[in-house]
Amino acid sequence: xxxxxxxxxxxxxxxxxxxxxxxxxxxxxxxxxxxxxxxxxxxxxxxxxxxxxxxxxxxxxxxxxxxxxxxxxxxxxxxxxxxxxxxxxxxxxxxxxxxxxxxxxxxxxxxxxxxxxxxxxxxxxxxxxxxxxxxxxxxxxxxxxxxxxxxxxxxxxxxxxxxxxxxxxxxxxxxxxxxxxxxxxxxxxxxxxxxxxxxxxxxxxxxxxxxxxxxxxxxxxxxxxxxxxxxxxxxxxxxxxxxxxxxxxxxxxxxxxxxxxxxxxxxxxxxxxxxxxxxxxxxxxxxxxxxxxxxxxxxxxxxxxxxxxxxxxxxxxxxxxxxxxxxxxxxxxxxxxxxxxxxxxxxxxxxxxxxxxx
Numbered sequence: 385x386x387x388x389x390x391x392x393x394x395x396x397x398x399x400x401x402x403x404x405x406x407x408x409x410x411x412x413x414x415x416x417x418x419x420x421x422x423x424x425x426x427x428x429x430x431x432x433x434x435x436x437x438x439x440x441x442x443x444x445x446x447x448x449x450x451x452x453x454x455x456x457x458x459x460x461x462x463x464x465x466x467x468x469x470x471x472x473x474x475x476x477x478x479x480x481x482x483x484x485x486x487x488x489x490x491x492x493x494x495x496x497x498x499x500x501x502x503x504x505x506x507x508x509x510x511x512x513x514x515x516x517x518x519x520x521x522x523x524x525x526x527x528x529x530x531x532x533x534x535x536x537x538x539x540x541x542x543x544x545x546x547x548x549x550x551x552x553x554x555x556x557x558x559x560x561x562x563x564x565x566x567x568x569x570x571x572x573x574x575x576x577x578x579x580x581x582x583x584x585x586x587x588x589x590x591x592x593x594x595x596x597x598x599x600x601x602x603x604x605x606x607x608x609x610x611x612x613x614x615x616x617x618x619x620x621x622x623x624x625x626x627x628x629x630x631x632x633x634x635x636x637x638x639x640x641x642x643x644x645x646x647x648x649x650x651x652x653x654x655x656x657x658x659x660x661x662x663x664x665x666x667x668x669x670x671x672x673x674x675x676x677x678x679x680x681x682x683x684x685x686x687x688x689x690x691x692x693x694x695x696x697x698x699x700x701x702x703x704x705x706x707x708x709x710x711x712x713x714x715x716x717x718x719x720x721x722x723x724x725x726x727x728x729x730x731x732x733x734x735x736x737x738x739x740x741x742x
Contacts, residue, residue, distance in 0.1 A: 390419055390420050391418050391419030391420070391473040391474070391626050392419055392420060392422050392452075392468075392471055392472050392473055392474075393411075393415040393418070393419045393420065393421050393422060393472065393473065393474045393475075393476060393622060394422045394424075394468050394469060394471075394472035394474070394475045394476065395408070395411060395421055395422065395423050395476045395478070396424075396465070396475060396476065396477050396478065396514060396517050397477075397478035397480065397514065398478070398479075398480055398513060398514035403432070403436070404478070405432070405433055405436040405437070405440075406440075407478070407533075407601075408421070408423070408433060408451070409437065409441060409447055410601075410611060410614060410615065411476060411618070412447055412450040412451050413447070413450070413611075413615060414614065414615040414618040414619050414622070415450070415474075415618070415619065415622055416450040417619060418473075418474075418619065418622050418623050418626055419473060419474070419622070419626070420450055420451065420452050421450055421451050421452070421476075422451075422452045422454065422468060422472065423451065423452070423453050423454065424454045424456050424461060424464055424465055424468055425453070425454075425455070425456060425461075426455065426456065426457065426458070427455045430453045430455060433451075433453075434448070454468060461513070462516070462662070462664040462665065463640055463641075463662075463664060465517055465520060466520050466524070466639060466640055466664055467640075469517075469520050469521060469524050469526050470524050470526075472526065472529070473529070473625070473626045473629055474529050474530075474531065474622050474625040474626055474629070475521065475526055475529055475530040475531070476530075476531050476533055477514070477517070477518075477521075477530050477531070477532050477533065477592075477595070478533040478534070479514070479532060479533070479534045479538070479542070480534075480535070480538075481538065481541075485537070485538070485541075515588045515589070516588075516667065518588040518589070518591050518592065519588055519591075519667055520664070521591070522588075522591050522594075523639060523650045523651075524639070527591060527592075527594040527595050527596075528594060528595075528596055528629075529596060529625050529629050530595045530596055531595065531596055531597050531598070531599060531618070531621055531622065531625065532592060532595050532597070532598040532599070533598075533599055533600075533601070534598065534600050535600065535601065535602070536600040536601060536602050538600075539600050542592075542598065588667070596621070596624075596625050597621050599614070599617055599618055599621065601614050639663055639664070640662065640663055640664055641662055641663065641664075642658055642659050642660065642661060642662055642663070643657070643658065643659055644657060644659040645657070646673075646712055649663065649669055650669060651669060651671060652671045652672070654671065654672050654673050654674075655673050655712060656669070656673060656674050656675070656676075656712075657674070657675040657676065657712055658676050659676060660676050660677070660678040660679070661676060661706065666706060666725060667725045667728075668706070668723055668725060668728055669706075670706075670708060670721075670723060672710060673710070673711055673712050674708045674709065674710060674711070674712075675708060675709055675711065675712050675713070675714050675717075676706060676707065676708045677707040677708055677709060677714070677720050678707075679702060679703060679707070681707075682702065682707050682720065682722075682733060683702070685720070685733055685736060686733070686736055686737070686738065687736030687737060693738055695724040695726065695727065695729060695731070696729065696731060696738065696739075696740060697724065697727045697729035698724060698726050698727040698729070700724055700725070700726040700727065704724060704725050704726050705722045705723065705724050705725065705731065706722065706723050706725060707720055707721070707722045707733070708720070708721055708722075708723075709721070719732065719734075720732065720733040721733075721741060722738070722741075
């Protein structure tokens, strides 16, 4: 009789240089009954984890029986994470701030429309790698199988973020950006921005509203009683996710890499040709049938290709802009559009210039 397939509980986190060994051990113990904890990372991180468990855990061999470590280099992790997300029965997403704490979402002090758009986009509040993984979770329809983990001290931030951010980012019901997604209000002093300029990375946080649940813990404090409660709560939620999860119909290989042939891609399943950029490198993919345009072709069209061309809104380089035409026949479509992958602003290549569009 074939052995029963073990459930895979994928652990995603940011800032690999910041040790989280104690939390990893706690997670591995908590999910040992329903499945095995899966971690993707470089070989040196696995070595550090093993070194820590040998020094701090009495039976470290037992711990590692509950952990499957997928060794992966930095240039492979986007592809590997996509594959592991597609295989996971449940995903544990640990959200940690980029600095000591998450920043305030207070409105900027810019006095008018022009000042607001000339101010820089705020840096991501957490690691861009983790925020990119939220994109993958949404594309692979795995958010409903995702449990969020955060320190108890960060709970107020997440409560405020998940309540306010959907209002102020201008994302439609299908989580695609709307034109003019920054909100302003008229005041006696003129147009005043209501929210800070938020990068495309941070705007992915709004998708966390679709996650299955959230568990907090007291960072650095894992007494026996707190460990028991944490393990009990997490095990119960993981079991619920596994019971309710359905096998995904998504073909993960279709979501990855580049190809000159049309493929049905998110967000609408329409046929698209993405042959100059890896799909996993894109935060935003336009709707409808499209064909991407290579940067070399765009530079040939621009009147001054040697100039320092950049996004008109956030200053990102041209390599951070997805250029494309509507339809699958590139020769039949001369209007080249662009969508910045950092701020989501739409542009068009017209009369040898990069111009606003929309």
